[in-house]
Amino acid sequence: MTEPVGEREPAFWYAIPHGYLQMDLDPPVERIEALVRQVLSLPEEMRLRAEEVLRFYAGVVISLNAHRVQACLIGSHPDDAGGIAFSVLTVSTVPASGGNAKLVIASLAGTAADSADEGMRPLELPCGTGFLAEKKVVTTAPGRSAEGSDTPLEGRVWQGTVAVTGSGTSDIIMIQMVTAAVELADDYRDILLGVAHTVTFTDPSLPAAGGHEVPEPGTAAATIRNDFG
Numbered sequence: 596m597t598e599p600v601g602e603r604e605p606a607f608w609y610a611i612p613h614g615y616l617q618m619d620l621d622p623p624v625e626r627i628e629a630l631v632r633q634v635l636s637l638p639e640e641m642r643l644r645a646e647e648v649l650r651f652y653a654g655v656v657i658s659l660n661a662h663r664v665q666a667c668l669i670g671s672h673p674d675d676a677g678g679i680a681f682s683v684l685t686v687s688t689v690p691a692s693g694g695n696a697k698l699v700i701a702s703l704a705g706t707a708a709d710s711a712d713e714g715m716r717p718l719e720l721p722c723g724t725g726f727l728a729e730k731k732v733v734t735t736a737p738g739r740s741a742e743g744s745d746t747p748l749e750g751r752v753w754q755g756t757v758a759v760t761g762s763g764t765s766d767i768i769m770i771q772m773v774t775a776a777v778e779l780a781d782d783y784r785d786i787l788l789g790v791a792h793t794v795t796f797t798d799p800s801l802p803a804a805g806g807h808e809v810p811e812p813g814t815a816a817a818t819i820r821n822d823f824g
Contacts, residue, residue: 607722607761607768610793612786615668615684620656663687670786674776682774682783684790688766689758696760696767700724718757722794725759729784731777753780755787761796768794 611617619626634645659667666686674680691699700723718725731753757770772787774780 606796606798608793608795608797608799609686609770609790611668612670612684612790614672615670618656618667618669620659620664620667622656659685663689670774674779680774680776680779682772682776684787685769685771687769687771689769691760691765691767696765697723700726700758700760700767718759718788718791720759720791720794722761722796723759725757725791727755727757727784727788727791729753729755729780731780750775751777753777753783755780755784757787757791759791759794761794770794 630649634642634649637645655667664685664687666684668684670682670684671679672682714730715726715728718727731751733749733751752773752775755772758767759770760767770787770791772783774783776783
C-alpha cells in the first residue's frame with residue numbers, strides 16, 4: 596500500500612497495481628543537479644534531445660503538483676497484438692469548495708445513478724460512497740505532423756475517473772486512468788475499480804488495522820493483481 600506525497604490529515608492509502616511504476620513528483624535537488632550534469636556531459640546531438648526530455652519531465656512535475664496530484668504511475672502491459680499498451684494512473688485530491696465532501700460525493704453519485712447513459716454510475720466502495728465516470732475523447736497525440744501541415748496530430752484515449760471521500764476529510768479523492776489503448780477499456784476499467792476498492796483511511800501498517808488483507812478472488816480489488824498476466 597502507498598499513501599500520497601505531502602501527507603495531510605486524514606491520510607489515505609491504496610494499492611499500486613501490477614505493471615505500474617510510480618513517478619517521483621518531489622525529486623530531491625541533488626538528483627536534479629546530477630541529471631543536469633549528466634545531460635551537459637553528453638555529445639551535442641544527444642545533449643539537445645536529453646535537454647528536451649528533462650524540460651518535459653520538469654514541466655510535467657510542475658503541472659501535476661499545481662493540480663494537487665499526489666501520485667502519478669506509468670503502466671505498461673502486453674496487448675493482444677503482441678505489442679505494449681501504455682497507461683497513466685493518477686491520484687489527486689480536490690477541495691469540496693467549502694462544502695461537505697461526503698454530501699458532494701453523494702450528490703454526484705445520485706446524478707450518476709440518473710445519468711447512466713452519460714458514462715457515469717455510483718459506486719459503493721469499502722471506504723465509502725463514490726462514483727465512476729468514463730469517456731472516450733479526441734486529444735493531441737505525440738509525434739510530428741505531416742510535412743507542411745500546421746495541424747497537430749490527434750488520437751483517441753479512454754479516460755476513467757473514480758471519485759470518493761472518507762469520514763473526516765474535506766477533500767475528494769480522484770483516481771484517474773488514461774490510455775490510448777481504447778480497445779482495452781474494459782481491462783483498464785477493472786484495474787481502476789480494483790485500485791478504488793483498496794482505498795482506505797486506516798493505516799494498514801497499524802496492528803489495529805489487521806494488516807493488508809488479500810482480496811477475495813473474483814472481486815474488483817483482486818483484478819489489479821491479475822489483469823494482463
